Amino acid sequence: KRAAVVNGVEIPCYVxxxxxxxxxxxxxxxxxxxxxxxxxxxxxxxxxxxxxxxAKTRIMQQKTYRTDIxxxxxxxxxMRLTIRSEGVFALWKGALPAWYRNGPWNVxxxxxxxxxxxxxxxxxxxxxxxF
Numbered sequence: 001k002r003a004a005v006v007n008g009v010e011i012p013c014y015v016x017x018x019x020x021x022x023x024x025x026x027x028x029x030x031x032x033x034x035x036x037x038x039x040x041x042x043x044x045x046x047x048x049x050x051x052x053x054x055a056k057t058r059i060m061q062q063k064t065y066r067t068d069i070x071x072x073x074x075x076x077x078x079m080r081l082t083i084r085s086e087g088v089f090a091l092w093k094g095a096l097p098a099w100y101r102n103g104p105w106n107v108x109x110x111x112x113x114x115x116x117x118x119x120x121x122x123x124x125x126x127x128x129x130x131f
Contacts, residue, residue: 005052010045017041058078
């Protein structure tokens with residue numbers, strides 16, 4: 001579930017943010033624009049995937065203490081009980097450390113992607129890359 005959410009959010013978000021920065025804001029298509037786009041994309045990915053991470057962690061941890069008592073019956077029940085007892089923002093506990101971990105990875109990934117795009121353009125004598 002989490003991987004589908006992350007990929008479904010991050011890839012289109014990167015393209016949108018980069019296009020927004022270059023066309024609307026007039027930023028040049030340079031490394032700094034790619035880094036800013038990747039960091040914003042990382043934040044969007046974390047914002048969408050963190051509730052799934054919290055749910056997975058809580059459901060897995062309930063079995064550690066006592067195997068005969070189950071606090072949560074499943075994903076929806078965990079969400080309902082967490083929101084009721086701790087508030088809706090409890091679903092994003094640990095989001096900042098996750099962004100610190102995911103941000104540099106996204107920067108590396110999207111800088112490599114842009115490098116491959118430029119290589120594709122160069123090798124195939126095209127104005128734009130296919131990917």
